[in-house]
Amino acid sequence: MDFNLTEDRQMLSDTLTRYLAEQYQIEHRNSVAYDAPFHDPSKWTEMAKLGMFSALANEADGGFGGTGADIAVVFEALGHALNCEPALPLLMSSRLLSAAGQEQAALLEGTAHYAVAIAEPDAPYDLIDITATANDDHHLSGRKTSVYGGNIADYFLVAAKAGDRLNLYQVQAADAEVISYGLIDGGGAAEVLLDNTKAELLIENAQSALKDALDAGIVALCGEAVGMMYVTYQITVDYLKQRKQFGRPIGSFQVLQHRAVDMLTEIEQSRSITIKAASELGGTNASRYASMAKNMIGRSARLIAEEAIQMHGGIAMTWEYAVSHYAKRLIMIDHQLGDTDFHLNRVMGMLNTA
Amino acid sequence: MDLNYSATELAFQSEVRVFMVDNLPNHITSAVRAGDGLTKTMMDEWHSSLNKKGWLATTWPKEFGGPGWTPVQKHIFEEEYCRAYAPRVVPFGVNMLGPVLHKFGTKEQQDKILPRILSGEDWWCQGYSEPGAGSDLASLKTRAERVGEYYVINGQKTWTTLGQHANKIFCLVRTSTEGKPQQGISFVLIDLDTPGIEMRPIRLIEGGHEVNEVFFTDVRVPVENLVGEENKGWTIAKYLLSHERTGIAGVGFSMQALEEVRTIAAKIKRGAKRLIDDPLFAARLAEVEIDLEAMKITNLRMLFRAQEQGTPGPETSILKIKGTVINQELRDLARRALGPLAAPFPGHLGEGNILFGPPDTAFNAARYFNNRKTSIFGGSNEIQRNILTKTMLEL
Numbered sequence: 001m002d003f004n005l006t007e008d009r010q011m012l013s014d015t016l017t018r019y020l021a022e023q024y025q026i027e028h029r030n031s032v033a034y035d036a037p038f039h040d041p042s043k044w045t046e047m048a049k050l051g052m053f054s055a056l057a058n059e060a061d062g063g064f065g066g067t068g069a070d071i072a073v074v075f076e077a078l079g080h081a082l083n084c085e086p087a088l089p090l091l092m093s094s095r096l097l098s099a100a101g102q103e104q105a106a107l108l109e110g111t112a113h114y115a116v117a118i119a120e121p122d123a124p125y126d127l128i129d130i131t132a133t134a135n136d137d138h139h140l141s142g143r144k145t146s147v148y149g150g151n152i153a154d155y156f157l158v159a160a161k162a163g164d165r166l167n168l169y170q171v172q173a174a175d176a177e178v179i180s181y182g183l184i185d186g187g188g189a190a191e192v193l194l195d196n197t198k199a200e201l202l203i204e205n206a207q208s209a210l211k212d213a214l215d216a217g218i219v220a221l222c223g224e225a226v227g228m229m230y231v232t233y234q235i236t237v238d239y240l241k242q243r244k245q246f247g248r249p250i251g252s253f254q255v256l257q258h259r260a261v262d263m264l265t266e267i268e269q270s271r272s273i274t275i276k277a278a279s280e281l282g283g284t285n286a287s288r289y290a291s292m293a294k295n296m297i298g299r300s301a302r303l304i305a306e307e308a309i310q311m312h313g314g315i316a317m318t319w320e321y322a323v324s325h326y327a328k329r330l331i332m333i334d335h336q337l338g339d340t341d342f343h344l345n346r347v348m349g350m351l352n353t354a
Numbered sequence: 355m356d357l358n359y360s361a362t363e364l365a366f367q368s369e370v371r372v373f374m375v376d377n378l379p380n381h382i383t384s385a386v387r388a389g390d391g392l393t394k395t396m397m398d399e400w401h402s403s404l405n406k407k408g409w410l411a412t413t414w415p416k417e418f419g420g421p422g423w424t425p426v427q428k429h430i431f432e433e434e435y436c437r438a439y440a441p442r443v444v445p446f447g448v449n450m451l452g453p454v455l456h457k458f459g460t461k462e463q464q465d466k467i468l469p470r471i472l473s474g475e476d477w478w479c480q481g482y483s484e485p486g487a488g489s490d491l492a493s494l495k496t497r498a499e500r501v502g503e504y505y506v507i508n509g510q511k512t513w514t515t516l517g518q519h520a521n522k523i524f525c526l527v528r529t530s531t532e533g534k535p536q537q538g539i540s541f542v543l544i545d546l547d548t549p550g551i552e553m554r555p556i557r558l559i560e561g562g563h564e565v566n567e568v569f570f571t572d573v574r575v576p577v578e579n580l581v582g583e584e585n586k587g588w589t590i591a592k593y594l595l596s597h598e599r600t601g602i603a604g605v606g607f608s609m610q611a612l613e614e615v616r617t618i619a620a621k622i623k624r625g626a627k628r629l630i631d632d633p634l635f636a637a638r639l640a641e642v643e644i645d646l647e648a649m650k651i652t653n654l655r656m657l658f659r660a661q662e663q664g665t666p667g668p669e670t671s672i673l674k675i676k677g678t679v680i681n682q683e684l685r686d687l688a689r690r691a692l693g694p695l696a697a698p699f700p701g702h703l704g705e706g707n708i709l710f711g712p713p714d715t716a717f718n719a720a721r722y723f724n725n726r727k728t729s730i731f732g733g734s735n736e737i738q739r740n741i742l743t744k745t746m747l748e749l
Contacts, residue, residue, distance in 0.1 A: 034561075034699065119694050121695065121711075122623040122624070122625065123624075123625060124624065124693035124694045125624070125693065126624065126625060128625065129624065129626075145694055145695065146694030146695070146697055181698045181699065182698070182699040183697050183699055184560070184696075184697060184698065184699045184700070184719045184720060185697075189697065189698070245487075245488065245489050245490035245493070246489075246490045246493075247490075247493075250489075255736060255739075256736075302686075306726065309559075309726050309730075310726070310729060310730065310734070310735075313488055313489060313730055313734055314483075314488055314513060314727075314730055314731075316559075317558055317559050317726060317727055318556055318557065318558060318559065319556075319557035319558060319559060319561065320556075320557065324559035324723075327559070327723075328559065328723060331689075331722070331723070332696075332697060332719065334690065335690070335692075335693055335694055335696055335697050336694070336697075339690060339693065341632065341634040341635055341638075341690075342624075344634060345632075
């Protein structure tokens with residue numbers, strides 16, 4: 001057993017962290033995250049050139065990584081910088097294209113944008129609830145909601161039912177009705193309205209491919225959250241040391257000290273469960289550990305976000321202060337790929353079978 | 355012990371209901387329901403309707419034109435008020451400065467200022483906190499130097515709520531640096547159009563403009579604008595804060611929020627199942643409902659106690675702590691119930707683009723974030739615990 005990153009991954013993490021710290025600081029992030037196209041296209045290209053996206057795919061698909069650990073490392077660095085680039089749809093698309101045996105060079109080079117359209121208004125988290133349909137000619141109908149990165153996508157990878165089967169289709173963005181919007185925590189998404197829209201069948205019976213993409217997406221979100229929680233915690237502790245009230249640093253008050261320690265404890269636990277979920281990715285228990293991780297992250301991210309705001313006492317309620325933006329993303333991660341209760345239900349459901 | 359309303363109280367309840375139906379226009383309740391878009395004009399309009407009925411200054415003693423309600427009437431009014439989706443009364447003039455002037459103001463100040471609060475001619479805002487003086491309010495540094503018949507004021511205030519609509523501000527200023535910090539503070543009234551005042555917006559976490567910073571550079575304020583005695587402002591400041599805490603339990607608003615969450619959870623579907631039928635979600639909601647039922651009675655008990663003692667006591671801090679936590683839990687549930695539908699930045703949705711979720715939910719995530727302020731302002735919940743530690747536990 002070894003909890004150290006391999007040399008390659010450490011290098012990847014260092015390169016990415018350095019790039020983001022120099023080229024994608026929080027001020028720049030905030031200047032692009034909340035206005036269309038809700039990311040920075042030129043930085044996206046630079047990040048692709050750094051090999052960041054290739055680290056998310058395995059060698060057979062033209063990448064040099066693709067394990068849970070690679071994913072967690074990349075997304076932790078992204079979370080650290082509160083990055084708003086659509087890396088999550090890229091990762092999930094890569095998993096799906098790989099399962100479909102499709103070429104994905106353009107995706108990994110950052111020249112073609114793919115977005116994954118799974119969730120629906122009445123099927124936000126569970127594949128079993130999907131109602132979008134495909135006819136025999138592979139024409140799709142239904143509404144896909146909260147399609148992350150859908151605002152800039154060239155292609156959508158769409159989960160839809162053909163009879164009893166859940167299949168994966170590819171739709172050209174130009175063929176669908178796309179309603180783009182920004183997200184409250186930065187970045188962009190879209191509603192995708194399909195009305196007898198022509199599509200190409202990529203995978204028949206895509207259940208397991210979709211599950212793998214979701215599990216990988218969850219590992220990514222958990223990694224991202226750990227990165228964000230750590231920064232939020234650091235800023236908070238720095239503030240406790242600097243801010244003086246009643247003639248002394250507020251960090252000298254035990255009531256705040258203990259709460260900061262609780263934050264640290266939850267972050268350590270969150271990092272651990274993320275490592276576990278990452279190491280199980282691709283295996284038979286991947287979904288169970290992904291659910292455990294996402295549930296814990298849902299709880300700890302809320303604690304970190306709310307406590308960071310509270311302990312700052314006002315200043316972290318302002319747009320100008322970085323913590324408010326980290327807090328928004330930390331909270332809204334619970335609205336992506338299954339919330340705390342959804343994953344708790346899944347873990348509960350597996351208590352007897354595990 | 356009897357928790358039922360008497361016949362008189364029931365009659366009062368219907369009177370309030372009828373008033374709300376007759377006087378609250380749709381365009382105002384719609385803005386309140388949506389959780390966004392309440393304009394100054396709407397607030398002024400509602401302020402004026404309440405005043406005509408004599409129900410604006412509900413916390414004022416009878417001799418100053420208050421309705422002289424019993425605690426139960428206050429409770430009924432709040433309940434019906436929130437049930438009708440009436441907008442909150444902007445508290446700075448009516449519920450903060452008003453009571454201060456009743457107790458500490460000169461006859462002249464009372465005669466001049468109180469009617470203008472009621473009529474809405476003056477919109478007051480609050481100049482208490484400073485960048486370096488938040489929880490430790492007594493460490494405030496904004497200087498007021500006596501020069502002839504004027505105070506000359508220099509410094510900065512912050513978190514000034516709705517200052518962008520105001521024409522007046524009441525401020526705590528430092529008139530002496532001798533002795534304990536509490537001993538050199540004075541309470542002054544300032545016209546916002548006096549030269550040397552600059553108000554700048556602070557953008558909040560969810561993107562809204564609600565609070566401001568106010569900068570004072572050589573601002574000349576006539577000495578007759580002092581309330582109470584020079585250097586005795588701390589007593590007034592504390593008196594005002596105790597009034598700020600009345601109604602702070604926000605029981606009515608939490609009942610409103612509970613109803614909203616119930617409605618959303620009955621409309622939102624996870625597959626064929628309604629969210630409200632999900633035992634995990636239902637359990638969370640039921641727990642908050644239990645807390646709120648208890649809070650209603652706690653609030654009433656403390657209203658009675660305040661009436662017996664003539665002024666709200668330190669135990670109102672319990673209302674502040676528990677009331678804000680209950681409300682925040684409800685806003686949390688309202689947000690999470692929506693799932694992915696809560697994710698859009700509401701400013702981007704635009705007109706005719708309300709594809710997202712049940713009616714009046716577009717701002718639910720924004721409201722959740724904005725509402726984190728309630729456990730911070732008006733004396734943070736940590737400060738409320740300090741107050742209780744000192745006054746109730748005597749530790």
